[in-house]
Amino acid sequence: MSVRGRRPGAPDTRAAVLAAARSAFAEQGFRGTTIRAVASAAGVDPALVHHYFGTKDDLFLAAMELPVDxxxxxxxxxxxxxxxxxxxxxxxxxxxxxxxxxxxxxxxxxxxxxxxxxxxxxxxxxxxxxxxxxxxxxxxxxxxxxxxxxxxxxxxxxxxxxxxxxxxxxxxxxxxxxxxxxxxxxxxxxxxxx
The missing domain is CATH 1.10.357.10 (Tetracycline Repressor, domain 2)
Structure with missing residues (x-):
């Protein structure tokens, strides 16, 4: 029997992805940053980055920590x-x-x-x-x-x-x-x- 729902992960996984994204966007810019590279730097699967943040645009805005979209x-x-x-x-x-x-x-x-x-x-x-x-x-x-x-x-x-x-x-x-x-x-x- 399989359990459906949210993928289990460490509580700091989201924070690790955001930290990796901030660093990547600052160093490589938006165009030079990929979801795959952010996932690799955070030590997670790219699908998990999409799960938490959706698109690259959404990840960028989340990494900027804006209080509004x-x-x-x-x-x-x-x-x-x-x-x-x-x-x-x-x-x-x-x-x-x-x-x-x-x-x-x-x-x-x-x-x-x-x-x-x-x-x-x-x-x-x-x-x-x-x-x-x-x-x-x-x-x-x-x-x-x-x-x-x-x-x-x-x-x-x-x-x-x-x-x-x-x-x-x-x-x-x-x-x-x-x-x-x-x-x-x-x-x-x-x-x-x-």
Missing amino acids: PRAVVAHVTEGPVDEVAERFLTAFLGVWDDPTIQPALLTVARRILEPGGDKLLSEGFLPVVIQPVGARLGIDRPEHRMTLVASRVIGLILMRYVLRAEPLASLSKEGVIATYAPTIQRYLTGDLP
């Missing part, structure tokens, strides 16, 4: 008029970053990106997994180029408002941030580019 945060951004997408994007973004229960974990991730190897987490992971799909769903021309420009503005906002807490940006109201940043982000999304 950024794909869910930006999912509704593409709904509605394209000429208002920057406002919707910033509203969703600020709704998460200004939440005092979530912000400490987000700050940890932002600081990790500034550490050695963090560039690959951002350029080869977060951009193609979270940001660039928004451009594709919007149907804009040159989505990878445009969404990289959007990310540059948003990363600057994160650094100045939340990490460095530079004034007057740090204490600017949500409405003030949207009014200041939305026109530039909208131009990156739908305006003429060189």
Whole structure:
């Protein structure tokens, strides 16, 4: 008689997989990391990695230890008029970053990106997994180029408002941030580019 259900494993198996994934994503980037390599580094079968985390995208986001799934945060951004997408994007973004229960974990991730190897987490992971799909769903021309420009503005906002807490940006109201940043982000999304 066979027993069905969850595969038995040590309580720290999930943690070992996450640690191996963090290391692999930081060293090899998103493209250079495979589920098989993460599984090997963690000493488990690749099927177990899929069991715990699903896809490589899901593993990447779990390894970043985000308190929210950024794909869910930006999912509704593409709904509605394209000429208002920057406002919707910033509203969703600020709704998460200004939440005092979530912000400490987000700050940890932002600081990790500034550490050695963090560039690959951002350029080869977060951009193609979270940001660039928004451009594709919007149907804009040159989505990878445009969404990289959007990310540059948003990363600057994160650094100045939340990490460095530079004034007057740090204490600017949500409405003030949207009014200041939305026109530039909208131009990156739908305006003429060189």
